[in-house]
Amino acid sequence: MRLPEKFLDRMKELLKEEFDDFLKSYEGDRYQGIRVNTLKISVEDFLELSPYKILDRVPWEERGFYIEEEKPGKDPYHAAGLFYVQEPSAMSVAPQVQIKRGEKVLDLCASPGGKSTQAASYLQGEGLLVSNEIKLKRAQILVQNIERMGIKNAVVTNNSPEELERVFIGYFDKVIVDAPCSGEGMFKKDKDALNYWSVENVLNYQAMQRPILRSAANMLKPGGLMVYSTCTFSIEENEYVIDEFLRENKNFEIVNIEKKYGFREGFYEVFNNPELKKVARLMPHRLKGEGHFLALLKKLDGDVEEPKMLKSNIGKRDIDDFRRFVKDTLKFEFDDERLILRGDRLYYVPDDCFDLKDLNVLRPGILLGEFKKNRFEPDYALSATLKMDEVYRNINFTRDSEEIRKYIEGYTLNIDLEDGWYLINVDGYSLSFGKVAKGVLKNYFPKALRWQ
Ligand SMILES: C[S@@+](CC[C@H](N)C(=O)[O-])C[C@H]1O[C@@H](n2cnc3c(N)ncnc32)[C@H](O)[C@@H]1O
Incomplete structure (x- = not known):
């Protein structure tokens, strides 16, 4: 790999004898990591399979x-959300803010969703995760991973962080700011970061990071914790910003941040x-x-404002088809107060959800x-949250079966079931x-996720 001369000069000046x-x-290969999704499977059970x-x-x-x-990735267990492929150092960010069940968490720069999906596994379905991404295409990928x-x-x-800041003042217990950066730490993985690198670009990112962090700070509750992270080495985007x-x-x-596991103090x-000794640097050597x-x-102190709360809007609409589906298929019921209609789509919002109208919300819950x-046609997003014992009718294929491969590829299957x-x-x-229907299993696995 050819690293830019200027980058090497700067690293030499920073690291000296290191x-x-x-x-x-x-010279070595990069490390490949996966993180077990404990919303779906325990670590012990995952290690077995x-x-x-x-x-x-x-x-x-x-x-x-x-x-x-x-x-990794093209595996039925991946499709079933049992694990998330994540660079090992990137797994160090979310644990810093010590998320507890029931908290309100904001992941401000979230796509493709490494830190959000990790934060969600700490919340275990309780509390609220607002997962935000400024770029629409990337936000859609984020939705797929969340689902x-x-x-x-x-x-x-x-x-944008500024738009969110108008709605949430001192609202979140925890905030994750995994800022856009010049990506110097990812040169092995991300050839674009390597090709586009320049000192000018480093400074462009710095100019982006400063207002993002300011907005994030305003959205954090007094007493709350916020982590700022980047995957780059430049002091301009790191110690300088802090x-x-x-x-x-x-x-x-x-x-x-404790300097264990080889973490290094800041420059x-x-x-x-x-x-600035208190920050942590994860260095590949x-x-x-x-x-x-x-x-x-x-955050020690600051303003707090309660945002407006969301009210269910199913009042006038006839949702009997949904109720019939639930009664026929699921062994539990939904809380009417949390049902929200947008056009013909029905969502289940998190408990105590804020009003959505001032934001561009791609997914207000499930x-x-x-x-x-x-x-009523149920969505994939609902199925991904379910466990076998919550539904009346299951089909269970094994990972190695021809059927599961065919299903993930989008085929219908012949099957002798009611x-x-x-x-x-x-x-x-x-x-x-x-x-x-009539001995044929129709395929409802989302087209975007099917294997080619
Ligand atoms: C390092 S990536 C996030 C990775 C993600 N946290 C994860 O773990 O999968 C930074 C994200 O910030 C977004 N971004 C770019 N400009 C931004 C801005 N001005 N404000 C907020 N986010 C921005 C990028 O689109 C990108 O998705």
Whole structure:
């Protein structure tokens, strides 16, 4: 790999005697990681059936593992949301804010969803996750990942940080700011980051990061924790941003990140600010992972405003087709107060959900399904949140079966079962809905997720 000269000069100046080791780290292959989705399966059960050879645990995330496979992802267990492919260092961000069940969490720069899906696994379906992505195309990918992982309590928004800030003042217990950056730490994985790198670009990103962090800070509750992270080495995008933020926001303090697992303290000397020792640098020559930066910030005080709350709007519409579907298919009922209609689509919003009208909300919770002429068609997003014992009719294929491969590819299957909606599972883990009619299992696995 040819690294830009200017980049190497800058790294040499930054790392001094560590530089040679740093350079050597580019000779090895990159580490491949997966994180078990504990919304769907326990770590122990996953280890029993992992489709990949597990090499080691990721020390900073108990759900994370190094694997041997170079291209994980095309596996029925992946389609069923049992794991998320994630670079091991990237798994270090979300644990910093110590998310507890029931909290309100904002992931401000969220796509494709590594940190959001991790945060959701800490929430275990309780509380609220607002997962935001400013770019529409990327936000749609985020929706797919949130759905595949069976997350029930996420609202996916497609807004700028400034737009969100108008709605949420001092609202979130925890905020994750995984900022857009020049990606120097990902050169091994992301050839675009390597090709587009320049000092000018580093400064462009810095100019983007500063207002993002300011907006994030306003949305955090007093007493709340916020993590700022990047996957780049430049001090301009890291220590500089934090140093300036701390000087301008006296209602925040920096919280020390323990320097275990090979984490390194920040490059504080440049700013003559020993507080910057408290940030963490993940460097590829010191641990098994790519480059990352983490700063943990605590808000001491600030304004709080309760946003308007969302009210169900199913009042006038006839949703009998939905109720019939529920009675016929599911062993539980939904709380009417949390049912929301948008056009013909019916959603189940998280408990205590805020009013959606001032935001561009792509997914206000679980998409339950859509009203079609004289019937209700359940959505994949609902099926991904279900367990076998919550539905009356299941079809359970094994991971190695021809049937599951065909189903994920989008084929219909011949099957000798009574008519009706079925939950399609892989070795007991939900994948999709399917509908049996006259001995044929119609395919409802989303086209966008099908294997080619
Ligand atoms: C490092 S990536 C996020 C990765 C993600 N957190 C994950 O773990 O999968 C940064 C994201 O910030 C988004 N972004 C770009 N400009 C932004 C801006 N001005 N405000 C907020 N987000 C922005 C990018 O589109 C990108 O998806």
